[in-house]
Amino acid sequence: MLSKEKLENNQVLIYIGTLAIAAGFGLFVSDMSNKLDVAITVVIGLLMYSMFSQIPFMSLKEALSNRRFIVALCIVNYVAVPIVVWVLSLFLPGYPPLLLGVYLVLLTPCIDYVIVFTALGRGNEKAMLIATPVLFITQMLLLPVYLWLFIGEEAAKLIEVTPFVEAFLGLIVLPLGIAIGVQLYAKQGKLGNQMLEFSAWLPVPFMALTLFVVVASQINKLTGSAEWILKVIPVYIAFMVIMPFISKLIGKWMKLDVKTGRALIFSGSTRNSLVVLPFALALPSDVSTIVVAIIVTQTIVEIIGELLYIRLIPNVVLRD
Numbered sequence: 001m002l003s004k005e006k007l008e009n010n011q012v013l014i015y016i017g018t019l020a021i022a023a024g025f026g027l028f029v030s031d032m033s034n035k036l037d038v039a040i041t042v043v044i045g046l047l048m049y050s051m052f053s054q055i056p057f058m059s060l061k062e063a064l065s066n067r068r069f070i071v072a073l074c075i076v077n078y079v080a081v082p083i084v085v086w087v088l089s090l091f092l093p094g095y096p097p098l099l100l101g102v103y104l105v106l107l108t109p110c111i112d113y114v115i116v117f118t119a120l121g122r123g124n125e126k127a128m129l130i131a132t133p134v135l136f137i138t139q140m141l142l143l144p145v146y147l148w149l150f151i152g153e154e155a156a157k158l159i160e161v162t163p164f165v166e167a168f169l170g171l172i173v174l175p176l177g178i179a180i181g182v183q184l185y186a187k188q189g190k191l192g193n194q195m196l197e198f199s200a201w202l203p204v205p206f207m208a209l210t211l212f213v214v215v216a217s218q219i220n221k222l223t224g225s226a227e228w229i230l231k232v233i234p235v236y237i238a239f240m241v242i243m244p245f246i247s248k249l250i251g252k253w254m255k256l257d258v259k260t261g262r263a264l265i266f267s268g269s270t271r272n273s274l275v276v277l278p279f280a281l282a283l284p285s286d287v288s289t290i291v292v293a294i295i296v297t298q299t300i301v302e303i304i305g306e307l308l309y310i311r312l313i314p315n316v317v318l319r320d
């Protein structure tokens with residue numbers, strides 16, 4: 001019988017299979033796949049709700065009580081990562097849409113499937129789960145600051161304020177408000193609990209659905225971006241090789257136990273590609289195609305990397 005745990009434990013294989021099917025569908029049934037563009041916004045909105053509903057916003061006080069881990073998370077994600085990303089970006093062409101895509105995806109720590117990967121990699125998934133509200137709030141506040149610092153006026157020229165604000169309100173604030181409302185309602189009685197329990201089943205299938213819709217609808221548009229995609233793949237691989245060791249050093253400096261240290265490593269190395277996708281889709285169409293391609297490419301590289309992480313991190317990088 002299918003259980004939520006079994007679904008989550010097999011999500012990487014589900015995503016890989018979905019990506020393969022979506023690529024085939026987009027390439028060989030292009031007339032139909034091109035019509036999926038209209039579904040992207042709706043599917044991402046549903047995905048955002050499904051992910052936000054699992055973030056324990058009501059446990060924010062408990063998250064802040066684990067100060068050593070929270071401080072370590074902030075140092076890794078908001079000090080070490082930006083430095084590494086800036087250094088790696090020096091090896092990229094100074095093409096603003098390319099850099100915007102890389103910065104959007106690499107500067108935002110994952111708040112969803114990183115929890116499952118942490119568990120599979122024998123890390124402290126509970127600490128990771130409780131810390132997700134802090135990570136979400138801080139990255140939303142700091143992302144505009146980092147974009148301004150890294151590409152400044154060039155980023156401002158690419159971003160049209162009105163659609164960007166509309167995307168933020170419709171695809172981040174609205175699903176977030178509904179998710180928090182459901183969590184509050186769950187404290188009132190049985191129906192709210194049932195709604196929350198049902199929502200817990202949604203992240204994996206909606207993640208797969210989002211990957212399918214995005215890849216199938218966009219793959220035919222990526223031929224013009226192939227040159228840029230080939231340039232960012234080495235940067236993404238380098239990021240996934242470098243960050244575990246930096247995170248390990250910071251974890252040791254903060255005197256974290258082994259399982260919590262592994263959680264820190266997974267957080268520092270796993271990025272928030274699908275949460276920033278709405279911002280990419282809100283860009284002007286000529287820029288959006290490239291930025292979406294850069295973000296989706298990172299997702300594909302990351303999923304392959306996580307398959308290696310769940311074996312290498314507990315057995316090589318940070319052993320018992």
